[in-house]
Amino acid sequence: MAGRVTIAQVAEEAGVSAMTVSNVISGKPGASDETRRRVLEVAAKLGYRPNQAARNLKTGRSGLVGLIALDLTNQYGLEILRGVADELAGAEQELLVNASYHDAGREKDRIEFLAGGLVDGLLLIAPVLEDETIELLRRRKLPCVVIDPRRLDVPLPRITVDNYHGMRQGTQHLIDLGHTRIAYLRGGEDLESTSIRFRGFQDAMRLAGLEVAEELVATCDFTYASGFRTASRLISEHRPTALVAGADLLALGAIDAARSCGLTVPNDFSFVGFDDLPQAAQSFPGLTTVRQPLHDMGQKAALALLSLIEGQKLLMEHMELGTELIIRNSTAAPPA
């Protein structure tokens, strides 16, 4: 429907061959300045734009990078996406975004679809990645980089974060402030990173000689509402003085739960999150949290994918990035 003008028309109008137009348009050398000028002029006049489909068919590349995210509503994935987009802006690649909506079946379906030659490479954010899907990817030889897979050992190039030390550091911060009764809010069970973060919490506690009281640990979904609900119960029933959450969204819900119990943050109760989503800074009081370099992860993943697409060998199969404790105003010493 679009791009009505073809290279042939430009060629005729400019009195040269299609080949010459092609060369000039794609900025190849080998064309006199005079010819180049005329071709460009005619192309502009006619409003010529190369037909992507034809170009793709010829070159075997689409100029598209596929990205499959869990959904398009959660900031976690979107921050990564921004990093990807920023990196891709420089390369001549566009982003084709698909969501799997937390459904393994749909994830497989989307991957299969995109792998059908639509994209030159694939970026997966927090995918489930069943064995069958991995097999498909390998068979197709489709360049692919995985960010934060559920199972950390997937046999594909991947980028993860040092969840263990991040959570230890976050927990340690509360311990240093003098807290001893610290609650923990785990995210959903099926992610390996959830367990790793919890281990970081446990170890920090144990090494400080503190007990991890079983009733102070609860599991909930990765949502604000679930964090609110679960924390309400934890706080009202067991009265800890601080809470560590496996994700900012949970921490944010928990803070509001404390507030609705009439507690003041951080005077009466301290909170530490994990992620450092934009909301963490845009809340009152600002949320102390363990920062994942989400934007950076996106950029690094995109960069790795681009080099894979160019046919280069990857420097490393697995890249683990560090975290950083961001201290804001949701933590303080426990009430006397």
Next chain:
Amino acid sequence: MAGRVTIAQVAEEAGVSAMTVSNVISGKPGASDETRRRVLEVAAKLGYRPNQAARNLKTGRSGLVGLIALDLTNQYGLEILRGVADELAGAEQELLVNASYHDAGREKDRIEFLAGGLVDGLLLIAPVLEDETIELLRRRKLPCVVIDPRRLDVPLPRITVDNYHGMRQGTQHLIDLGHTRIAYLRGGEDLESTSIRFRGFQDAMRLAGLEVAEELVATCDFTYASGFRTASRLISEHRPTALVAGADLLALGAIDAARSCGLTVPNDFSFVGFDDLPQAAQSFPGLTTVRQPLHDMGQKAALALLSLIEGQKLLMEHMELGTELIIRNSTAAPPA
């Protein structure tokens, strides 16, 4: 790189012609069950996937819908995007998402790029749309639907919201509660909807016999931080009892500003927002706000675009959707 198996190979292996394979694969009628079965079997065995580029070249369609959003960080655009994605999921169209990052130049560049045959149609969220860009779109005859343009009268199919009555209703809610000193936080100047919302506020006040005190009206950027800053000043210097914001993000910032001034919401101070972003419900106290049907706007826009792509005439050039006042817990009667 991907999709190595071609239709010819499948045809040979199955002992039929390429045409037959093509028909079977695209689910066209006219193929005996037996043939169909065999073709499908061979295709599966070989892992055949049609090459999109070739298909696109032949059919003149890419199966891609372009979407240009301001950026990928603000929930406003993302809610619309979700609506679009939901609608497109049913059609055989994929979404190619681009961001313009609030830059008119980049917006034009992106549109020009996508219009080069990459997409079958274009959805624009809150675009600037310079005259030149509109001209380009028309020349290319690229199907296009605009959501919430800055200038409401762009000569393209468009979907907007009834900003005027929405804001009147939101303001009226505060008036009904007994507020008389009501502040107003305007969003950035260059959007027509900003002015229209403000007019709704003014009219509601005037019709209730209330004065719109000049010092109680302030303009700020569409960000939480800017809302926080501006509201802090407004509240501490002029002591209104309620504030209406031209966007939820501003209201959320304003609420935290009130809190940081030691005020309790809604007992000491009431707030009304505009948009009903997910954050409005996920905050404490829940934000009373004027709901824009963002998801619905996305769906309707996508639906309209799809019919345009199918070559059908549009039922209407301009569609204005209604708003709804969502009363949560950020509003109450003014302190005695």
Next chain:
DNA sequence: CTGTTAGCGCATTCAA
């Protein structure tokens, strides 16, 4: 119901 012919628009190869 199935096969043949042709060509979408471009870029690679080679020749001029």
Next chain:
DNA sequence: TTGAATGCGCTAACAG
């Protein structure tokens, strides 16, 4: 420095 021929993989139109 430029041009002619060729084919990427697929499907519309028609013929058998």
